[in-house]
Amino acid sequence: MPLLKLTGFVLRTRSWGEADKLATFFTKEKGKLFGVVRGARKPQSHWGGALEPLTMLDLLFYEKSGRHTLTQCEIIRSFHSLRQPGPSGSASLYILELVENLTVDEDANPQLFNEMERALRALEEGVSPLPLVNSFRLKLLTLLGFWPWLDTCVSCGRKIKGMILTFNPKSGGLVCPDCKGSLQGNLTIGEKTLNRTLSLLNLPYSEIKEESEDQELNEILVAFLGAQLGMEVSKVKSYMEKLENGQPR
Numbered sequence: 001m002p003l004l005k006l007t008g009f010v011l012r013t014r015s016w017g018e019a020d021k022l023a024t025f026f027t028k029e030k031g032k033l034f035g036v037v038r039g040a041r042k043p044q045s046h047w048g049g050a051l052e053p054l055t056m057l058d059l060l061f062y063e064k065s066g067r068h069t070l071t072q073c074e075i076i077r078s079f080h081s082l083r084q085p086g087p088s089g090s091a092s093l094y095i096l097e098l099v100e101n102l103t104v105d106e107d108a109n110p111q112l113f114n115e116m117e118r119a120l121r122a123l124e125e126g127v128s129p130l131p132l133v134n135s136f137r138l139k140l141l142t143l144l145g146f147w148p149w150l151d152t153c154v155s156c157g158r159k160i161k162g163m164i165l166t167f168n169p170k171s172g173g174l175v176c177p178d179c180k181g182s183l184q185g186n187l188t189i190g191e192k193t194l195n196r197t198l199s200l201l202n203l204p205y206s207e208i209k210e211e212s213e214d215q216e217l218n219e220i221l222v223a224f225l226g227a228q229l230g231m232e233v234s235k236v237k238s239y240m241e242k243l244e245n246g247q248p249r
Helices: 087-102 110-124 129-143 191-202 213-229 235-244
Strands: 003-016 020-027 031-037 056-064 067-077 164-168 173-175 187-190
Touching: 003 031, 003 067, 003 087, 003 110, 020 056, 020 087, 020 110, 031 056, 087 110, 087 129, 087 213, 110 129, 129 191, 129 213, 164 191, 187 191, 187 213, 191 213
Parallel strands: 031 067
Antiparallel strands: 003 020, 003 056, 020 031, 056 067, 164 173, 164 187
16 A cells, blocks of 8 residues: 655544544645544544644555545644634634635645745734735635736726726726726725735735735635635634724634
């Protein structure tokens, strides 16, 4: 039976059979991967806290008939502080949800793995959650090939300039004044927000500071993910929307 040595994050786990768990991992070498963890639900299980979401692990699987069974693991980093209630914890869980929902099984993307690790480390270090999540979403969309159309009209191709622009989530980008009348669901996006988009795409997470445009950018990204990728509103994302308005948990 082939053995696989991988490095990965635990995205989530669920019950499997009478005593086992089925864990979803995002690995550097093979992308999203499902693994059966034998005996993980037994009272005396030796797996301990290794299967908590957010944990980064060295993993050893054996593979048989396309099914992966976890045999060993070693914790690299637990990101324990991000499991505490609060904005950073909610942001980290949203990052896990994005990766789980928007990646396909066993499609390696080491760049995305590295972005995920850098984003979680920055959250642990106290970087503001809302702009960090905006930055991660933009980098995720770029790596997955879903970058929105932001320099010319997505409908007619005309160059677009102005202080106030129109973004159509379903069409996937900016639309000019002549084309926007034939489209539904248009959103307004300011030129400063557009510039903020390019800034967050290129800034290291450690250098990110919250700016007023981050709230408008979050609304644009939420709508874009829903229209283009079917990303449903979740409890975590709902909390992120409350966070931008300063509402308590």
